[in-house]
Amino acid sequence: MLLAGLPATASQAAGQESCRPDGLYQTPGADVPYCSVYDSAGREKMGADHPRRVIGYFTGWRTGKDGKPAYLASDIPWDKITHINYAFAHVDGGNRLSVGSDGEKNAATGMTWPGVAGAEMDPDLPYKGHFNLLNKFKKQHPDVKTMISVGGWAETGGYFADDGSRVDSGGFYSMATNADGSVNRAGIDTFADSAVDFVRKYGFNGVDIDYEYPTTMKDAGNPLDWSFANGRRAGLVKGYAALMKTLREKLDRAGAADGRHYLLSVAAPSSGYLLRGMETFQVQKYLDYVNIMSYDLHGAWNEYVGPNASLFDDGKDAELAAAGVYGSAQYGGIGYLNTDWAYHYFRGSMPAGRINIGLPYYTRGHKNVQGGTDGLWGKAAASACPAGSGLTKCGDGAVGIDNLWHDLDTNGKESPAGSNPMWHAKNLEKGIVGDYVTDYGFPADTKLTGTYARKYDATLVAPWLWNAEKKVFLSTEDEQSVGAKADYVADRGIGGAMIWELAGDYGWNAAKGQYEMGDTLTSLMYDTFKSAAPYGAKKSNA
Template sequence: MATNADGSVNHAGIDTFADSAVAFIRTYGFNGVDIDYEYPTTMKDAGNPLDWSLANPRRAGLVEGYAVLMKTLREKLDRAGAADGRHYLLTVAAPSSGYLLRGMETFQVQKYLDYVNIMSYDLHGAWNEYVGPNASLFDDGKDAELAAANVYGSAQYGGIGYLNTDWAYHYFRGSMPAGRINIGLPYYTRGHKNVQGGTDGLWGRATASSCPAGSGLTKCGDGAVGIDNLWHDLDTEGKESPAGSNPMWHAKNLEKGVVGDYVTDYGFPAGTELTGTYARKYDSTLVAPWLWNAEKKVFLSTEDEQSVAAKADYVVDRGIGGTMVWELAGDYGWNDAKGQYEQGDTLTSLMYDTFRTATPYGAKKSGADLPAEAVNVDVRFTDFKLGDSNYPITPKLRITNNTQTTLPGGTEFQFDYATSAPGNASDQSGFGTEVISSDHTGDNVGGLRGDFHRVSLKLPAWQSLAPGATVDLSFNYYLPVSTPSNWTVTVSGTTYALAGDLARGTTVVEPGGTTPTDPGEPGDCTDPAWNASTAYGGGSVVSHGGRVWRAQWWTQGEEPGTTGEWGVWRDQG
């Protein structure tokens, strides 16, 4: 819908969808729109195999189409909100895998969002042979899938494992306040059978002799089946797809050796008996429980009170917005009369009780105070390579001087990027890029211990940047990060924030401290002149055409005086 067959943006389709979505929520009283797009990544064969024939030819344009979709939704929701006297939310379900995120540039759509709901589950499963937790909180340095790819053995990765919730949280924390991030929890299991090696199955292997019809795979894991796969899908031939997928209430019954009376509803005969015992195991480093049936060599990754309590505490301790669950029907409660677990609210109530007494979530993006004055210099990362070619990750960093003042050679820029990547960023263009401080060093066993690496780079001494001019440098890093943020630039000894970084409470000035004026009408207004390339947050005030205008919501490229009575710019006289 967002991307045409030739990879170009489908503007007509996006407008039709966005108009329909906004009309729907206004008609039925919803408070916003959530987009679950799986997945706008350039990584080949990502997402549902049945979509590959459609998605793969469009890979080069998926990221741009996604960005235009989210920008369009944000603008249309804000126009509707201005008319209705309320704010409509825009949120997304976002991937958590470092593999998928490597093909999503810097997830630059975050600037349009109220919240990101991280799908921090499905990190291991029967789509491959590597047996591990569905949704561990942390890395333990032993992930068999990452070890097979030599992630731990490659110095440039810094020993950082990227298939865990904590890594995914820090990826998004690099560009968003903690309070705008929700971590995901699964109320379902993933699992394998015929597991070989590992510790009680953990980090073992289970290779299938064939793959489900329609999976698009030629090699896959040996997923658990039968009574160990209650919530299974069907393949394209109508056969059970091996996955070890169960609601948590069924997993709790397996743990207790109970065959629930509901099994006949799932096609099992009355009198079904279990083979072997399902022993609960727990790894405190990973924060991950599982069931291990030694007789059947079955491994089922689970969640229970211990792991969910630890994740709830993790949310509170870091000021994270909250949690997102897939799906509530998997939660459990004990039916004493029947002697079995059934659908309930044990895990959900546990989180609620923890969150209701928590301190307010984190509303600041930067870990340090930023300057109160900002200058109109635009920075963006562009020209990413596609798919597997995007390693190391080497985009261009494009700096555009939208001020009326020449930036001299030696002008220093600083910014933060997430500790989801090691602190070894560099450039290949003579800008002297270096990491000058790090909140985390070393591997991430047991979790990343801070949020940001601080980077410094400088215009070469011989290269000034005139008003309106642009310069590119080749940037280099090794694991995915979301859009670097908390930018500053130092000009003639004074440090400024950047207007495009959308820092709250900043006043846009010219380098040197003067307030910029509209060059076409000097002196008419004291507010900064509108610039088509600058991103403005709600409440921003600009001058244009001899008038003063206030933005009602986020906008970029919409000219004041052309957006109409209900448009983004409101005439202040």
């Protein structure tokens, strides 16, 4: 490894070049210490038992301070994963990377958890909160890398102020692209410089950009962002490319000075609809790897009932059939709402080993489903559509006990989405009302209506729960589907898998007789990957 502050010799630079991943952009004039992260074949060094990536998103808001179950750094299965993406930082009003004002209520840098085993602060660090704990545990697990993830659905075009209100600042949209569609060079430089300062200050190994979405497709992304995103659509792709190039170069120059290679990744959409509007972008070369968001492929934003994250297409997708995709020469009759399609889309421009497929540890679902087979490929249209529901009829999303992890709309009301952690879905499947329901506002004597029967489609590689009495469909993941997806990754030389989010995994609490937060699915992936061959490191690999 190069010593910080010392220039590399010609022989050292040549040695570092042997570790650069195939196709990764070379920053002019920067002697990047690639070998601090990659081996001589250009494969990431993650520990002897981790030939593939297991990337888990760790969210900052499950602190337990609101009375709901907490998920802290001490709950992460550190020995089973390779990377932790902290979600989320945001772009502030001055175009800088930020997690908000310092203070004891700041979960990232100021909060503490007195009396919670494993949540004791490292006194040697000048900050507290999640960042303190992440660095404390990283000392015990030095092969695990941490990334600061910026953006997300709610904070791509704005951010949450200290009082919890959303500031519609423009976020990524205005930071990277001016109102006239031109590239905002000054905004990008400010953000990239602040990103370098941030990873140095808080001990991160790199930056993950979750920009949803730099596409030309009108009304894509969060409806709260449309007012300033739609007018910039024609220039978003150029701004995105300039942002990623600048980040790569500034991280590389910082890495050359610090004697360590800083990672850069993105969370990329997997939907063919969104990617149509991003077809001219060329950012893969700036990335160490791409995390495909191969989930949210069906949900209550429209009436079509289908799996959240199927691995394959079955030629029967009701949404695609209604759009004429299967008979369209443009798409070659190929369904594009599945993980396999998304993987091959990105595989055309980068090695398999620099691609990670996405796995959701949460459900999506509808109620009042009509038709289909046990709900699959049926329809569930809502009687009235809220703003931002999309181009088709909005869906009748599941609510109540079938929507434990729901968001709130702008009026503070439950957004119907059928969103649940997998541990709650497992309890529904078994007819169990967990004792945690009171934490989410349900009475202690809550009773379930109907039976949640598990169904599975082997062609799609997709499980779901079907409540025939309530006509509720909840798309799930479990050992069978995750095992098949892990095999898919291992067999094709893919880099690994990305999880949204770690807190959704499940484990059985025998003493309580219920499923709770655990690591069953993550452990299954680890067990599959640890005996896998090294991932494909060349673009030319089959």
